[in-house]
Each structure stands twice: as structure tokens, then as C-alpha cells.
Amino acid sequence: MRALALPEEILLTIEKPARYIGGEINSVMKEKAQIDVRFCMCFPDVYEIGMSHLGIQILYDMFNQWEDVWCERVYSPWVDADRVMRERGIPLFALESQDPVREFDFLGITLQYEMCYTNVLQVLDLSGIPLLAKERTWEHPIVIGGGPCTYNPEPIAPFFDLFYIGDGETMYRRLLDLYKEMRAQGADRTSFLREAGKLPGIYAPGSYEPHYHEDGTLRDFTADDPSMPLTITKELVTDLSDTYYPSKPVVPFIKCTQDRVVLEIQRGCIRGCRFCQAGQLYRPVRERSISMLKEQAIQMIDHTGHEEISLSSLSSSDYSKLPELLSYLIDECQKRKVNISLPSLRIDAFSLDVMSKVQDIRKSSLTFAPEAGTQRLRDVINKGLTREVILNGAIEAFKGGWTRVKLYFMLGLPTETNEDIRGIAELANDIAAAFFETVPKEKRREKIQIVVSTSFFIPKPFTPLQWASMHPKETYIEKAYATRKAISEQLNQRSIKYNWHEADVSVIEGVLARGDRRIADVVLNAYRRGCFFDAWSEYYHHEEWLAAFEECGLSIDFYTLRKRNLDELFPWDFIDCGVTKDFLKKEWERAMAGEITPNCKQKCNACGAARFGCGICLEPRGGGAE
Amino acid sequence: MRLRIKFTKNGCLKFIGHLDVMRYFQKAMRRAKIDIAYSAGFSPHQIMSFAAPLGVGMTSDGEYFDMEANSVTSAEDIKTRLNAVMAEGIVVTDVRLLPEGAKNAMASVSAAGYTVRIRDGHDQNVPLAEAVARFHSAEHVPHVKPTQKSELTLDLKEGVHALSFENDTVSMVIDTGSSSNLKPGMIMETLYSYYGKRPEDFDFVIHRKETYGRAQDGSFVPLSEAGEVF
Numbered sequence: 001m002r003a004l005a006l007p008e009e010i011l012l013t014i015e016k017p018a019r020y021i022g023g024e025i026n027s028v029m030k031e032k033a034q035i036d037v038r039f040c041m042c043f044p045d046v047y048e049i050g051m052s053h054l055g056i057q058i059l060y061d062m063f064n065q066w067e068d069v070w071c072e073r074v075y076s077p078w079v080d081a082d083r084v085m086r087e088r089g090i091p092l093f094a095l096e097s098q099d100p101v102r103e104f105d106f107l108g109i110t111l112q113y114e115m116c117y118t119n120v121l122q123v124l125d126l127s128g129i130p131l132l133a134k135e136r137t138w139e140h141p142i143v144i145g146g147g148p149c150t151y152n153p154e155p156i157a158p159f160f161d162l163f164y165i166g167d168g169e170t171m172y173r174r175l176l177d178l179y180k181e182m183r184a185q186g187a188d189r190t191s192f193l194r195e196a197g198k199l200p201g202i203y204a205p206g207s208y209e210p211h212y213h214e215d216g217t218l219r220d221f222t223a224d225d226p227s228m229p230l231t232i233t234k235e236l237v238t239d240l241s242d243t244y245y246p247s248k249p250v251v252p253f254i255k256c257t258q259d260r261v262v263l264e265i266q267r268g269c270i271r272g273c274r275f276c277q278a279g280q281l282y283r284p285v286r287e288r289s290i291s292m293l294k295e296q297a298i299q300m301i302d303h304t305g306h307e308e309i310s311l312s313s314l315s316s317s318d319y320s321k322l323p324e325l326l327s328y329l330i331d332e333c334q335k336r337k338v339n340i341s342l343p344s345l346r347i348d349a350f351s352l353d354v355m356s357k358v359q360d361i362r363k364s365s366l367t368f369a370p371e372a373g374t375q376r377l378r379d380v381i382n383k384g385l386t387r388e389v390i391l392n393g394a395i396e397a398f399k400g401g402w403t404r405v406k407l408y409f410m411l412g413l414p415t416e417t418n419e420d421i422r423g424i425a426e427l428a429n430d431i432a433a434a435f436f437e438t439v440p441k442e443k444r445r446e447k448i449q450i451v452v453s454t455s456f457f458i459p460k461p462f463t464p465l466q467w468a469s470m471h472p473k474e475t476y477i478e479k480a481y482a483t484r485k486a487i488s489e490q491l492n493q494r495s496i497k498y499n500w501h502e503a504d505v506s507v508i509e510g511v512l513a514r515g516d517r518r519i520a521d522v523v524l525n526a527y528r529r530g531c532f533f534d535a536w537s538e539y540y541h542h543e544e545w546l547a548a549f550e551e552c553g554l555s556i557d558f559y560t561l562r563k564r565n566l567d568e569l570f571p572w573d574f575i576d577c578g579v580t581k582d583f584l585k586k587e588w589e590r591a592m593a594g595e596i597t598p599n600c601k602q603k604c605n606a607c608g609a610a611r612f613g614c615g616i617c618l619e620p621r622g623g624g625a626e
Numbered sequence: 627m628r629l630r631i632k633f634t635k636n637g638c639l640k641f642i643g644h645l646d647v648m649r650y651f652q653k654a655m656r657r658a659k660i661d662i663a664y665s666a667g668f669s670p671h672q673i674m675s676f677a678a679p680l681g682v683g684m685t686s687d688g689e690y691f692d693m694e695a696n697s698v699t700s701a702e703d704i705k706t707r708l709n710a711v712m713a714e715g716i717v718v719t720d721v722r723l724l725p726e727g728a729k730n731a732m733a734s735v736s737a738a739g740y741t742v743r744i745r746d747g748h749d750q751n752v753p754l755a756e757a758v759a760r761f762h763s764a765e766h767v768p769h770v771k772p773t774q775k776s777e778l779t780l781d782l783k784e785g786v787h788a789l790s791f792e793n794d795t796v797s798m799v800i801d802t803g804s805s806s807n808l809k810p811g812m813i814m815e816t817l818y819s820y821y822g823k824r825p826e827d828f829d830f831v832i833h834r835k836e837t838y839g840r841a842q843d844g845s846f847v848p849l850s851e852a853g854e855v856f
Contacts (some may be wrong), residue, residue, distance in 0.1 A: 002714070004638060009828045017641035025713055026654070223678045251653060253642045253713075305653030305711075336656065337664050360668040 005093035005100075006081070014080040016068045018254045019047035022095030025251040026303065028064040028071070029096055036068040037176050040094045040104040040141065043075055043112070044119035045535065050075040052258030054312060055110060055147065061246035069176060072096040072104075073250075076119045077126065077535065083125055092126035094611035101127040105179065107141040109160075111149035115505065115535040118144075121527040124159065131524065133161045133206055138189050142179070142196075150203075151234075151281055152461040152572040156513035157205035161193055164237030165575055166201045167267070174199055196538060197228060201235030203575070204228070208521050210517050210571065216558055218516060233576040234281075238614035240267055241289035247299040251306070260308035260341065261300040263466045265293060265325070270600035270616060272607075274382045274591050275371070275410065277460035278314055280579045283607060285600060286615035290321045294328055301338055309333065310341040317346040318601070319429070326354050333358075343367075344422035347393035352400050362446070363402030366397050372413055373423025379594045380415055381465070382587075387427060394431045398438045403446045404433055410457040411479040411500075414468040414591070421479060425486035425496075428452050432492035453499045454483055456506040460513050461572040462579060464587030470510045470560040476503035488511050504542040505534065511559040516571040519559070521552040580608035629693050629704070630731060630853045632720035636685045639715030644679040649667050650713070651691065657711040660704060663694035677731035677837050677849060678738060681809075688739070690849045692724065692731040701856050710825035722853025729852075735840040737787060737846050738802040740810045741795050741833045748819065748829040757817035758791045769812055782808065782816060787846065789813065799846065802837065 004011070006023055011017035032038075039061055043050030050056070056073065072094035077085060085092070091100040101107055107129070109120055124131050129140045136143075136187065144162040145153060153163045164171065170529030175196060182192045190206070197204025207228045211219045223230060237243050249261070268285035272620065297309060309329065313319060326340075330442055333340050340358040345351040347366055355364065356591050371387050372378045394405060408422050428450050435448040460469040471479075480500040487498050511519060525548035526534075533539035564570075566585055573581065583606065590597060597605055600616045610617040635647065642650070655662045664670035673694035680686050684712050698704065701721040708718040728734075744750075761767060767782035785801035785808045796817070800808040810832050811825065818825050838846035 006684070011641055012828065017682070021638045021641050023638050023714055025657075026712070050656065193664065253646050253650060255646070255649070302659075303657065303658070305656035307652065307656070335738050338656075562778060 003098060005090065005098040006085075010081070010084050010090075011086075014084065015078060016047075016254055018252070019075065019078065020081065020095070022073075022098065024253055025305075026248040027073075027250050029098055029360055030064075030070040032070070032097070032520065034067070035070045035595040037070075037106065038104045039063050039069055039071040039106045039108060039176075040120060041071055041073050042101075042107060042123055043073075044109055044116045044123050045076050045533075046062055046078050047075040047252070048254065048256040051252045051256045053110065053112065054258075054262045054264060055168065057246050057249045057262075058244055059108070059172070060250070061248070062169060062244040063172070065244070066173070066176075068180070068212055070096075072611060074101055074107075074123065076122055076533070082122065082126065082532075091128050092123060101120070102140060104141045108145045108164075108177075109143065109145050110147040111145050112147050114149055114155075114509050114533060115540075117512060117523045118527045118532040118534055120156065120159060121534045125527075128383070131527075132158050133160070135189055136161065136189070142189075143194075148277060150282060151277070151575055151577060152513065152515070153203060153205060154210070154517045154571040155512050155519035157517050158520045159523075160205060162196055163205065164235070165203055165232050165577075167234075167237045167238050170235045170469045171199055171201045175202060194225070194228070200233060203232045208574075212516075212518075218571055220569070221571075221574050231574055231576050234578060236578070236612050236614070237267070237286070238612060241292045245288075245292075245296055247296060248303040249300060249455045251304045258310070259306070260310050261297070261306045262310050262312045263293060263297050263300070263305055264288070264312045265316060265319045265322075266313045268615065269603050270318055271315055271384065271448055271598055272587075272597055272605070273371070274380070274464040274587060275413070275457060275460075276314075277463050280462045280464075280607075281577050282314070283578050283600075283609035284612060284615035285318070287319060290325055293325055296312075297329060298332060301333075301336060306338070308339040308341055310343065313344065315341065315346070316344045317348075317351065323350065330354075330357055330458065347390075347397060349396060352393075352402075356400055361401045362403075363538055364402070365406050365449075365451075366394065366402055367406045367408070368393070369408040370427065371408065371410050372416075373409060373420045373427060375424075376594060377413060377416060377420045377423070379596050380591050381413060382591070382596050384596070384599070387430070390427065391434055395434050395438050398435050398448075401445075403435070403444075403448050405448070406433075407449045407450065407452045409452065409454045409483075410475055410482065411454045412457045412471050414457075414465060415594075416479075418482065421482045422486045424452060424454070424483055427488050428487065428496045429490035429492050432490075432495040433587045435495075436492075448495045450496045451499065451503075452483075452487065452496060454480065455501040456503060458506055458510045458513055458568075461570065462575075462577050462584065464584050464591055466514070466570070466584065467564045467566065467588050470507070472557075472561065473503045473507050476506060502537055502540070504539055505537070507556060507560060508534075508542070508545050511556055514570070515559055518552075518554060522548045525552055578607070578609035578612060583607045627695055627698060628724040628728065629695055629698065630717055630720075630722045630724050630850060631691050631693065631708070632722075632848075632850045633689050633691075634717045635680060635689050635715065636717075637685070637715035639713065640683055640685045643682050644676070647680075647689075648674070650677060650716075654708060654711050655693070658704075658707040658708065660693075661675065661696045661698070663696050675730045675732055678735045679721070680834055681832075684832045684834060686834035687719075688834055688848065690731045690837055698723070698856070720850045722779060722850050723856045724853045729839075731849060733804075734849055734852060735837055736801070736805075736840045737799050737804040737838040739788070739797070739799045739835040739838065741797050741835060742810050742814060743795050743831045743833075745828055745831050748826065750823050750825070751816050752821050752823055754791045754796060754817060757820050758789055758796070760820055761786075761789060761813075769816060771812070779807075780814065780846055786813060797835075799838070 146164040151161045266287040268282035529544040677690035788799040841847045
């Protein structure tokens, strides 16, 4: 038996001890003596969330294919384990070897949402790694961040030695080789970070300094040495069919959020919804070949024993060979008694037919994400979905026996009026009415259930709406009440249930998303006040965050309510994600004019990503039928 | 045809609860490509029945489940294939073919054998050899067990079928199953009570050695005995 870092008496008194023992099927053990680089990959949230993340599974598999590297995993200990570990001074450990994280060469932390930032500090703190990068020595691992939030790394820059901007598959080999080489030469840590920062896609925040205007906006962003790049261009896998993909993902013992095989069919999205950060960051859309996907699907099912497979992408309906892939999967999965789950499918005749084959209609629901209540506002955000398409999809579905509909909207979008809010209620009502018209009384086996959920729109870097102002918390609450009231005034209100997000946390998320380096003080202050697991509403303490801003002398409103000018220098402008700022400006202006922009399959809009020379950008287009 | 699978649950796997062990074996069946039968319906599930749940924290050399197979190769082949896909701590030790009409694993359970050791640093210095002798010499050993509404007084003499102390280890065979279910902790509590002591949490390291059914003659036999090697 592997020796465990937590004593049995602790493991038997905390919730779900399996979070801390490792040893899962397909987890990788290696001989330490034969390893040059020990890499600990971290998802700064609880095990069940972190284990559901595909990116780590991909990189874990990649690293462990390399003979000189052993990649292990660590997640945020839940509050109960966190408490005991602090009380007893037990350092945070990696799951596989159960060795302290502090002894590793690298600690890679994936940053999937802003509200995990205090958990980054928790992980560093429990590991015994100084929270501030400048206080670290070779006694500590190189702390490197990755994932979507690194596209504005500034609010957490002081906590990281390096950031990896873009697809993880491409640059790690060179980074690790550089590390091995420089360690062998006896180089100092700062020199290593500086050299690493010259690799494509790698940002070494310690070598840069922001300067501010008197009004608090960014004046410039300078490097401490002329050899440091002033622009960091994202890394990108140009051929997603010939790259790393795990055929043996780790299978947790306990039930996780994503307890299934995940098949990423493509990366990126053609749609260009103006609020969506992923839609811009991962351009251009790159499909994986159907032969690779077929092979991967079978291997992963066979090697994990999972009872379900799910397709993953930002918009699965846009995958060009979806019908062929699905019919293959349906056949193979039926043989193996494996379920297929199909999120992010556009509701139309094809998807309804497929869904009726793979799901129990009585138990499944239809999901639409109109995001806004009126066509006018949907045009502002470039969400192509029309009322007609939604209603027709719903009617077809009702004929097929579906009775549950989920609708997702955002409140607080730029230019939103009361009419747009009423539009949410009216659309839900129209769908209910369509049910009553479509399905005669005697055929109604079940009542129609419509669930409307709203979140508050948060402007994100590298989106056309990055110039948008947010609202005070009170306004968000008013908007949610107005939505609830409008729904209650509908004829079919009894068929509609309404859920909305917390307003408090949206405001803070807004600051962290578009914040600058000064915000790091607030994150540290909030952590010192006991904030962590901010993404869990029961552990979110708004008043502590407010106090942290107060103590650091920074204004929330500056980051959320201020109108940003088109010529303002943003903290994230030194990153080149492929899409140009000029394109985003043009899109912002089109948004304000309510003009829609065709998707990448219809027409190239010259966003800038074509220079990567891959994916959709290489395909002939124009005059599309969509 | 129905198979009875015997397995161990040792090492770190003691921290995995019963439901997760069931899920674990469902996935293991697929990885090992065992031709297990599925229920009918929209979301078919594997036909499996586990014997007696083992508490989190305990290890075992005598766990069982039954499964319905569409076709079988040989006991050896099934064992080898399952063991090729197990996590460290779980080993399939026996595969038997159940005769037509055999009761399922859960219904067959009537007793289980355990060893109990004092955890390092938790010794309350109870003279266990003497305590065991005292248990044997008593005519009745009442034990009060709290139930949902009130409490129930059991006579441990009826449910304890073997009890001994040797090499710093208490060994026992006690009632297990739906009709009467004793836990090793209850016996230890009684032994401690003779000396005015109460076991604390984590005082013991408990290992299940075997799970038993009853043979025709009333004797206890390992659950695997109900099936044949093939």
C-alpha cells in the first residue's frame, strides 16, 4: 500500500476521503529516481470539479508520455481537510506520490474562472510556497498558470512565476528542456524565468511593470530588459488530429461532475457571439478528424469503463461530420451499453432525431440559450438564434414528446431596456403557448415545464463587449425582480419557473475579469480575510471582499461602472490572442448599431486569426446558406 | 448464468464507500470485457448484487458480489481479466458458477468473520484475553442498540459464533445480514465495558476475513462455497 500523506484518523473524519488518496484507475505512478522533472498539475477547486476538467487530462497524459517527466495532480482540499491540514501543519501533497507539492519542479495551475483566484492562494499557502513569486527561491516549484483566465493574468500576476498563454500541447516540451538545461548549468531562478519568458506563449510577469495615468487607467506596460518580448502571442495547436489526446483518462473512485468519457470534437467556434470570451480566444475553429475521434472514443470507453460518453465543444452542431460521428457512436455505444450525452446541440429536426435515439425523452430536456429576450438585443450580442427558430424547434420537440424546456438568458447586457427583460418572459410564455397549441389535451402525458435561468452579463477581455460598463449590484437585483415580475404577469406563468444568479459575486467577478495588477492586493487581502471557495455560494463572503477593496484603497466602480474609451490601453493588451483589437472595436461598434456579423463558415470577417494558417481559415467560404 | 465473485478490499481502498465500490465494479466489468447481462429498458444497468456492505475504514479479504453473465469462459480467465484492470488494493480471488435457484449474495449472508487489532497509540490496556473468557462464561450478554425510535436490547451470545484472542488480535464470527446484523465494534464495546472503559473512535483496525452463508447442516461456509469452480 502506498503511504498516504493524511493519517487514517483524519481521512476517516473528513468528507469523501477518496479526494485525497489517489490510486485511481489510469493514474500514473513512476520511479522518482528515473525522473528529471516533477510536474504537479492543479485545478484550484474541489476534487470532483477538478477531475471533471478535460484540459488537465490531456496535459497529464502528454507529460506522462515523456519518460523524463512525472506529472501528478492536486486539487483544493475541501474546507474540512483544509482546516485539519492547517491545524496539524500537514503540507499539501500530490495525489500520486503523496509527496509535498513544495518539492516539485513545477506547479501548474489551471485558471478556468476568476472566482477560483483565492483558491490559488490556498493551494500555495497549504503547500508552503510563498504567495508572492518574488519571494520564491529554487527551494520552491516554478508556479505556472494556464487556461482562459491567463488572457488577463494581471490581477494574479504577482502570485505566478510564469503564465502559459494558449493551447498547452505545444510549448511545454521546450519549456521543460530549457528548465533542465538551465538547472544543469546552475542558473539562478530569475534568469530561468527571463529565458522562459522569451519562449512563444510564455509570459514571465516579474519582468514587466505597469504604469498608470492619474485617472487610474493604464499608461504603459514596460519590460525591465529590451530582450523581453512586448507582445505575448498565444500558443495554438494547428492540427488537432495529430496531437496529444488521452486514451486512458483517469477514472475517479467517487462520482464527479463529469463522470463520463469526454470527446473534444473541435476547438474554437465559428459563431462570434459578442459576449463570449471562448469564442474569440480559441479562434480559429479547428476540427479533429472523424477517424481520430472514432478511434479515441472506443479506446477511452474501453480503457475507462465509463457508462457514458459526451461530446465536447463550444457548438457541437457546427462540427462538419456530426451526423457520421453520431451514427457511428450510436452503433458502437449500443453494443457496449454506453449512453451518449449531447450538450450544446442546436435544436432542429436532426438533433431531435438523434436525441430521441440516445435519450429517454421523458427524462431529458431541451436547452435553448437565446441569451437575450428580444431580437434587437440578440442582434447586439450577435446571437443568431431567432424567436422563430426557437419556437419551431420547441414545436418539433413537443410533437416528439418532450415537455421540459430550459432557457438561458443574460441580464445587464449593454443597451438592455425593460422591453428586453419583458421579452424574456414573453418568449417563455410563447413556448408554453406553443405546447398547448401543438399537443392536444388528451395527448399531454406530462405538464409542460419551462425553466428560465438568468445570469448577469460580465464583460470579458478579448470580446467585442470588453468596452461595456457593468451595473451596480442594486441594478442587477432590480433587473432580476423585473424579470420575475414580467414572468408572473404571463398567461402561462404557472408553467414557468425562474432562477437567477447572485448579484454580489457577479460584481466581483467583473472586477477580477477586467482588473489590472493592482487588484492582486485585493485578492491577497480577501484571502487573508478567510475568503476561498468563492465560486461556492455558501462560502462566498461579499462583505469581506468589500472590506478588502476598502483596505487596499481600490474602487470597485472604477473597474465595473467606468466607461472605457476606445483608445484606452487595457491591462491585457500585451497579449495577442489572434483576434485584433481593431476587429474587436469594429465589432463593438456594430454591436452598438445592432448589426449582426456573419459566422466564420459564412464569410471571413478578417478577425486576425487567419494568420495562424489553420482550421476554418483555410477553407473556401462565402455565400453560405445559413 | 450467475457467477459469484470473491474479492479483497485492502490498502487505500478502505476509504472507498460501498456505493463507490459498486460503481467501480460496473466500470471494471466493461474494462475487462466481461459478458455481463444488462437489465431491459432505456438505461440498461448491469445485473449485479453485492453481499454485505463493508464500513468505510475497514479492509477485507472476503467480499462478494453476484453477477448475471450472458456467456462465460472459465473461472480462471474471468479472474485474470478482472485482475488485469483492478486498482491497487482490490484483487479478485475466486469466481464460481452458481447453481440454478441459488439465493443471491445479499440474501445468503448470515455471518462474517473479523479480526480486530488495537491501533498503535490507542491502547486502553484492557486485558482482552480475560475479557473474552468472561464473555464466554456469561449466559447472556445484553447489548443496547439505539434504533430510529427507541432502543433495542440484543443478546450478543446469540449472534456471536466465535470469539477468541490471540497474538494481540481479537477474532470473531458474528451475525451479519438482514435478519440479524452485529458489528465488530459492538463486541469490542462489551469487552471494554467489563473494565469500565469505552472504545474511542479509531481505537481499532478492523479487517473482515470472510463472509459466510449457512450450509444445509446449519454450519457457516464461505459464500463462495455455494458455487462451483468451472
